[in-house]
Amino acid sequence: MTLTNVLVGAAIAIGLVGIVVPVLPGSLLVGGAVLAWAIVHDAPAAWVVFAVAATFLVAGTVVKFLVPGRRLQTAGVPSSTLWFGAALGIVGFFVVPVVGLFLGFPLGVYLAEYRRLGPERAWPATKGALRAVGLSILIELVAAVLAALTWGVGLVLV
Template sequence: MTTTDVVVGLVILVGLVGIVVPVLPGSLLVLAAIGVWAALTSGATAWAVFGVAALLLVAGTVVKFLVPGRRLQVAGVPNSTLWAGGALGLVGFFVVPVVGLVLGFVLGVYLAELRRLGSEQAWPATRAAVLAVGLSILIELAAALLATATWVVGVILV
């Protein structure tokens, strides 16, 4: 294992953390790190690993928007509610370090749904939105972990 492999592995780890704690563009970091590794390593195997990792990450990105989006449609949660949650989540990120993003998102979705539906239906809609976001994060993380596993196999083969 070379120094390049270690540095790339650390950047991939930062990318994986960035997916779970949405502060950094996690999938892009994972893809960029594997791309740099392929460029520095060179060879058909390295570029094949990069291609497979890129396909996995693109597929994960597509699925992460389609599946939770459909669930939100079925639950009747409009996009405007998610935008309100995102806006308050962004404010919460700066106001309350570490957990402010999550708290702000949940509060923003709840307030938007409270205004739209009333108190009885606001919490079920908020729960559906939070579950959809959690599912989205899990899908992106699974794709990034598969891309990481592909890179590990590539490191072993090269």
């Protein structure tokens, strides 16, 4: 096993963790690692592996925005609520490192919906927003795992 393969594998693993704990741009890291591997190996099979992995990542990115976004529209949660939640999540990240993101986002969504809908309907809307975000993370993670598995197959073939 070459140092390149070890470094690419580590970058892919960090990218997968970055998807679940949104601190790093996980999909970009996975795609960049597979691209670097294809450049180093510069074989037709390596470029096919990169193309398949990139297709998984691009498709996952598109689907992760379309499916949860549609569910949020159906639930009546406006995008301004999500932006407010994201802003409070970012503030929370710096106030309480790492954990603050997970505290700030739901709090921001709840406060925005509390102001918009009142106390009785704010919590169900917040749960809907959290489910949509969870679904988005799951979709991106599945796409990145498929890209990583494609790279694993490429390791055997190239």
